[in-house]
Amino acid sequence: MNITIVAGARPNFMKIAPIIEAIQNKKKDGVNINYRLVHTGQHYDKNLSDTFFEELNIPFPDSNLNVKSGTQAEQTAAIMIGFEKELEQNSSDLVMVVGDVTSTMACTIVAKKANTKVAHVEAGIRSGDMKMPEEINRIVTDSLTDYFFTTSMYANENLMKLGIPKSNIFFVGNVMIDTLRKNEARLKKPVIWKDLGLSEKQYFVMTLHRPSNVDEEDLLKKLVTQIVLLSENYPIIFPVHPRTKKLLSGLDLNFKNLHYVNPLGYLEFNYLVKHAFAVLTDSGGITEETTVMNVPCLTLRDSTERPETCDIGTNILVGNDSEKIENAFKILLTKSWKQGSIPELWDGNAANRIVNHLVDIYKL
Numbered sequence: 001m002n003i004t005i006v007a008g009a010r011p012n013f014m015k016i017a018p019i020i021e022a023i024q025n026k027k028k029d030g031v032n033i034n035y036r037l038v039h040t041g042q043h044y045d046k047n048l049s050d051t052f053f054e055e056l057n058i059p060f061p062d063s064n065l066n067v068k069s070g071t072q073a074e075q076t077a078a079i080m081i082g083f084e085k086e087l088e089q090n091s092s093d094l095v096m097v098v099g100d101v102t103s104t105m106a107c108t109i110v111a112k113k114a115n116t117k118v119a120h121v122e123a124g125i126r127s128g129d130m131k132m133p134e135e136i137n138r139i140v141t142d143s144l145t146d147y148f149f150t151t152s153m154y155a156n157e158n159l160m161k162l163g164i165p166k167s168n169i170f171f172v173g174n175v176m177i178d179t180l181r182k183n184e185a186r187l188k189k190p191v192i193w194k195d196l197g198l199s200e201k202q203y204f205v206m207t208l209h210r211p212s213n214v215d216e217e218d219l220l221k222k223l224v225t226q227i228v229l230l231s232e233n234y235p236i237i238f239p240v241h242p243r244t245k246k247l248l249s250g251l252d253l254n255f256k257n258l259h260y261v262n263p264l265g266y267l268e269f270n271y272l273v274k275h276a277f278a279v280l281t282d283s284g285g286i287t288e289e290t291t292v293m294n295v296p297c298l299t300l301r302d303s304t305e306r307p308e309t310c311d312i313g314t315n316i317l318v319g320n321d322s323e324k325i326e327n328a329f330k331i332l333l334t335k336s337w338k339q340g341s342i343p344e345l346w347d348g349n350a351a352n353r354i355v356n357h358l359v360d361i362y363k364l
Contacts, residue, residue: 001186001362003035004092004111007061008042008079008103011176014266015098015121017056018178020353026355031364033355038086040079040103041066055266056179057244058256063090072102072133079106087114093362094119098175100305105137121354123148124155124193125305131212134207135286138305146331147361149354152308171355173345176288181348183267190268192261196235201277203235210282213300213320214244221251223300223320227280228255230329236280239263278332287315296337298328314340321343 005014023035033312039061065082094113096103098121111118111235120141128133150156151174158171214220236258278296284306291313302319309315318324331337
């Protein structure tokens with residue numbers, strides 16, 4: 001069996017790492033299973049792509065489509081053109097896509113038009129927010145997918161409401177947590193720890209990149225200013241996404257305790273998260289990691305495709321609502337944040353379950 005695995009953006013790399021390892025282990029056991037790794041090049045900053053292959057011991061891609069930046073339509077078109085050629089030149093029994101980025105949707109469309117089966121890892125998650133490009137990617141991908149590997153029973157329910165047969169839905173857990181569990185002992189203190197005089201549980205980590213937060217200058221300035229004023233001079237470490245960096249350049253957001261840093265590698269960033277007092281983010285994936293590491297997390301969004309991180313984990317939704325943010329800080333600073341627990345099957349073995357299901361499906 002030949003599987004084509006697609007990776008395009010930072011979160012994808014964390015998800016494919018344990019899957020590749022599980023495939024390699026099956027192959028060592030004599031199972032006829034092979035993979036070809038295709039990197040679409042959707043993220044092209046070194047700290048957002050190449051470093052993950054090095055840090056997470058992922059073999060370098062067999063093919064890189066080198067798509068790079070562009071509008072949503074330009075990226076989608078370029079990925080589809082490149083991936084169509086890839087599949088023509090390298091036949092595949094199954095295309096495996098992960099997550100909900102542009103590459104996920106574009107490669108799914110190409111695979112189905114080439115009459116190739118598709119497996120979607122992290123299928124079925126929904127935010128209900130159609131303004132998010134990722135939500136459209138999820139809907140399109142899941143409308144074409146053949147095998148659905150899910151992270152939660154919420155996702156299963158979403159898929160069954162669409163009429164997806166239960167026999168095609170596999171609740172396997174969260175591959176992102178496989179990677180976290182495997183690498184927890186390898187997390188490394190970044191250089192900025194010493195440079196900024198950081199100490200355990202005495203700083204915040206913040207990430208912002210979603211258009212709803214960063215596209216409107218006045219809103220972004222108001223949001224960051226409020227967070228700084230509520231932080232009681234705790235250092236705020238803000239790894240700045242390349243897209244956000246451009247937007248911040250003219251806003252005069254200069255505060256003594258707000259520290260802009262370059263994007264960090266996986267091991268350094270998660271070291272910061274694990275030892276933070278709290279995390280403020282509009283990322284979905286980070287809310288999964290904070291839940292497992294039991295770190296308070298304020299999600300600067302009005303909805304989430306990962307409700308288990310709120311219902312079970314350490315996450316709460318505050319959006320960019322000033323009152324909700326203020327109330328959340330009061331809870332944080334009085335040390336009365338809710339105690340979370342770890343969702344079902346977020347145990348570090350999701351990738352093995354995925355590959356075992358594929359072995360069963362294809363009778364390998």
